[in-house]
Amino acid sequence: LWGRTEKGNKGNKGNKGETMLQQVVIKTNDRSVLKPLLTSAIQNEISLIQVGLEKTQRHLQEFEKRFGWTSVEFERRLNSNQMDETIETTGWRMEIGMLNLLQSQLAALRDAQID
Numbered sequence: 585l586w587g588r589t590e591k592g593n594k595g596n597k598g599n600k601g602e603t604m605l606q607q608v609v610i611k612t613n614d615r616s617v618l619k620p621l622l623t624s625a626i627q628n629e630i631s632l633i634q635v636g637l638e639k640t641q642r643h644l645q646e647f648e649k650r651f652g653w654t655s656v657e658f659e660r661r662l663n664s665n666q667m668d669e670t671i672e673t674t675g676w677r678m679e680i681g682m683l684n685l686l687q688s689q690l691a692a693l694r695d696a697q698i699d
Contacts, residue, residue: 634690640683644683659677
């Protein structure tokens with residue numbers, strides 16, 4: 585199972601934006617059975633992540649409509665201490681974090697190659 589990661593993240597040295605192939609080794613006595621199972625599991629997880637992305641994007645749109653700001657503007661204001669964090673803004677910030685996490689998981693799974 586192969587996937588790409590960005591160099592420069594999580595302790596890796598290198599130029600940001602460069603991709604580095606990472607390998608995960610799974611040993612089995614029956615490759616012909618395991619390979620389609622892994623492929624199916626990855627496709628199922630991609631489907632679940634896409635559902636989560638849609639839900640998260642709907643939540644972000646609700647926050648943006650309620651406050652009249654884009655999520656980018658909200659983060660800028662929050663990070664520059666132009667506003668106080670409340671329970672509601674914490675929820676918005678957490679949805680932005682979830683969006684970033686789901687997007688990175690989706691990209692990793694889409695890039696995965698099973699040899």
